[in-house]
Amino acid sequence: MLAEKIDVSAALAEHAAVVEAAIDALLPLPDGFERRVMEAMRYATLGGGKRLRAFLVMECASLFGASVPAAARVAASVEMLHAYSLVHDDLPCMDDDDLRRGQPSTHRKFDEATAVLAGDALQTRAFELLAGLATHPDADARCALVLALAAASGAEGMVGGQMIDMATEGQALTDAQVARLQALKTGRLIQYSAEAGAILGRAGPAAQASIAAYGRDLGAAFQIADDVLDAVGTTEGIGKTAGKDEAAGKATVVALLGVEQARARAAALAAAAAGHLQAFGARADRLRALADYVVNRGH
Amino acid sequence: MLAEKIDVSAALAEHAAVVEAAIDALLPLPDGFERRVMEAMRYATLGGGKRLRAFLVMECASLFGASVPAAARVAASVEMLHAYSLVHDDLPCMDDDDLRRGQPSTHRKFDEATAVLAGDALQTRAFELLAGLATHPDADARCALVLALAAASGAEGMVGGQMIDMATEGQALTDAQVARLQALKTGRLIQYSAEAGAILGRAGPAAQASIAAYGRDLGAAFQIADDVLDAVGTTEGIGKTAGKDEAAGKATVVALLGVEQARARAAALAAAAAGHLQAFGARADRLRALADYVVNRGH
Numbered sequence: 209m210l211a212e213k214i215d216v217s218a219a220l221a222e223h224a225a226v227v228e229a230a231i232d233a234l235l236p237l238p239d240g241f242e243r244r245v246m247e248a249m250r251y252a253t254l255g256g257g258k259r260l261r262a263f264l265v266m267e268c269a270s271l272f273g274a275s276v277p278a279a280a281r282v283a284a285s286v287e288m289l290h291a292y293s294l295v296h297d298d299l300p301c302m303d304d305d306d307l308r309r310g311q312p313s314t315h316r317k318f319d320e321a322t323a324v325l326a327g328d329a330l331q332t333r334a335f336e337l338l339a340g341l342a343t344h345p346d347a348d349a350r351c352a353l354v355l356a357l358a359a360a361s362g363a364e365g366m367v368g369g370q371m372i373d374m375a376t377e378g379q380a381l382t383d384a385q386v387a388r389l390q391a392l393k394t395g396r397l398i399q400y401s402a403e404a405g406a407i408l409g410r411a412g413p414a415a416q417a418s419i420a421a422y423g424r425d426l427g428a429a430f431q432i433a434d435d436v437l438d439a440v441g442t443t444e445g446i447g448k449t450a451g452k453d454e455a456a457g458k459a460t461v462v463a464l465l466g467v468e469q470a471r472a473r474a475a476a477l478a479a480a481a482a483g484h485l486q487a488f489g490a491r492a493d494r495l496r497a498l499a500d501y502v503v504n505r506g507h
Numbered sequence: 508m509l510a511e512k513i514d515v516s517a518a519l520a521e522h523a524a525v526v527e528a529a530i531d532a533l534l535p536l537p538d539g540f541e542r543r544v545m546e547a548m549r550y551a552t553l554g555g556g557k558r559l560r561a562f563l564v565m566e567c568a569s570l571f572g573a574s575v576p577a578a579a580r581v582a583a584s585v586e587m588l589h590a591y592s593l594v595h596d597d598l599p600c601m602d603d604d605d606l607r608r609g610q611p612s613t614h615r616k617f618d619e620a621t622a623v624l625a626g627d628a629l630q631t632r633a634f635e636l637l638a639g640l641a642t643h644p645d646a647d648a649r650c651a652l653v654l655a656l657a658a659a660s661g662a663e664g665m666v667g668g669q670m671i672d673m674a675t676e677g678q679a680l681t682d683a684q685v686a687r688l689q690a691l692k693t694g695r696l697i698q699y700s701a702e703a704g705a706i707l708g709r710a711g712p713a714a715q716a717s718i719a720a721y722g723r724d725l726g727a728a729f730q731i732a733d734d735v736l737d738a739v740g741t742t743e744g745i746g747k748t749a750g751k752d753e754a755a756g757k758a759t760v761v762a763l764l765g766v767e768q769a770r771a772r773a774a775a776l777a778a779a780a781a782g783h784l785q786a787f788g789a790r791a792d793r794l795r796a797l798a799d800y801v802v803n804r805g806h
Binding site: 236240241242244245246249292296299301302319320321322324325327328329331332333335336338339340341346347348350351354355358359361362363364367368369370371372374375376385389392 | 535539540541543544545548591595598600601618619620621623624626627628630631632634635637638639640645646647649650653654657658660661662663666667668669670671673674675684688691
């Protein structure tokens with residue numbers, strides 16, 4: 209299979225460099241008495257992560273011929289939204305995590321109040337970027353991006369998923385309930401990242417649906433693979449505290465089915481994700497390779 | 508002066524009822540394992556407050572002939588954004604306030620994690636509403652509303668103001684520094700509320716500038732009057748903990764100039780606000796009366 213020839217780590221790094229520069233340019237420079245919140249926004253967003261969501265935006269935008277600077281801007285917006293969710297999730301009143309990407313989490317590096325505010329302002333900036341003229345000449349496309357990001361990340365998306373995660377700690381969930389939790393908590397934003405590229409490129413309805421299905425299955429595969437890493441990885445290897453899910457009694461596919469079956473399910477979802485890309489031919493090889501990568505990575 | 512004949516409390520209540528219904532209709536209904544965050548969003552947003560920001564949206568929209576349902580939707584969006592900021596500001600790591608509008612603050616009624624998430628999702632919903640087709644048939648107007656709200660509320664607006672407020676506690680600020688703090692922390696969102704009505708009504712540049720100037724001076728007058736109430740009011744009378752500014756060593760105009768001079772400055776700003784409305788004749792009488800009201804209210 210062609211996709212096997214692709215070095216996904218290198219492709220991720222290539223897009224990550226572009227998006228890192230975009231984030232740097234698109235965040236306010238620390239200044240005045242309020243500089244601390246701007247420093248925290250930069251700390252939380254710059255300098256780390258695989259930039260999976262940014263990769264999806266950039267690759268899907270490229271499939272439909274969207275401009276690279278516009279795609280980088282939308283990718284920066286998604287990464288800011290994602291970073292806000294991590295900053296708030298790490299707070300002592302939430303998951304209470306001291307480490308993120310091997311570094312002190314934002315409230316440990318700064319303080320809790322600054323972390324709350326930095327997360328808030330990162331969310332604001334994500335929407336501001338999407339609505340700005342530089343994102344797309346057509347305001348309808350910009351509104352579509354705002355609406356899709358809001359649906360993916362609000363109470364009926366990512367925030368709802370985080371609420372379910374906390375409300376059901378220690379409870380036994382069914383397979384379907386775990387799938388819904390994970391779809392909301394992480395899947396929707398990953399799916400959005402793929403869809404955003406298609407919106408930017410003004411893809412037709414059939415192509416949009418294929419990309420959405422790819423993003424949905426990829427997101428599900430990614431989350432199960434992440435839970436497997438939490439169960440079998442070391443804190444050093446994954447750059448955040450390992451073994452937290454089991455300690456907290458979190459409902460995961462690993463908890464329900466065990467590591468081996470969870471791995472098999474992730475692989476099946478990754479294959480399904482790649483299967484949605486048939487219509488795009490060799491131009492989608494990097495997206496296919498990414499689906500393999502997310503279930504076979506070591507961190 | 509004509510404005511004196513207007514019952515501002517009744518006018519506020521009239522718009523508040525319309526906006527209350529809009530908020531109720533535009534927030535998700537509690538359902539599923541995530542229902543707690545939706546309940547908290549409703550608790551934080553429904554059933555209280557003067558709805559000053561909603562009033563400004565509705566009255567300014569009406570000046571330019573915008574539709575009432577669209578104005579109510581934008582007003583609901585601003586109130587959700589405002590409510591998110593109050594929920595987060597009340598958190599123990601921020602202002603640590605147990606009371607809001609005479610009721611337990613959201614983290615006291617629910618818990619801290621739910622309050623963080625409810626605030627997050629209220630912000631998301633505010634932007635989602637603005638970008639939705641029902642707000643305005645022209646997507647450029649919807650993008651303009653998103654951009655203006657983001658500028659007013661992000662790190663260079665409201666969140667920046669909150670950061671300054673916390674970073675400078677116990678420090679002596681100059682008059683100009685206090686004015687900037689207050690402009691960012693509360694002024695920008697009040698100014699946006701007026702401007703949003705003008706954007707909805709597709710006002711021309713001169714009218715937009717007049718409305719922006721009105722909102723700016725009204726917001727400054729409102730905040731100084733609020734600080735006076737904090738200094739001289741009772742907890743029962745103002746529905747939140749009184750005397751907190753002085754106890755926390757907060758920089759306010761009252762702390763700088765004393766109560767009497769602060770009152771005089773608020774009155775001068777209110778008069779200046781009304782002065783910006785000259786071009787609109789009697790149709791702006793309610794907005795003029797509001798300027799009087801914000802500096803003469805008892806709560």
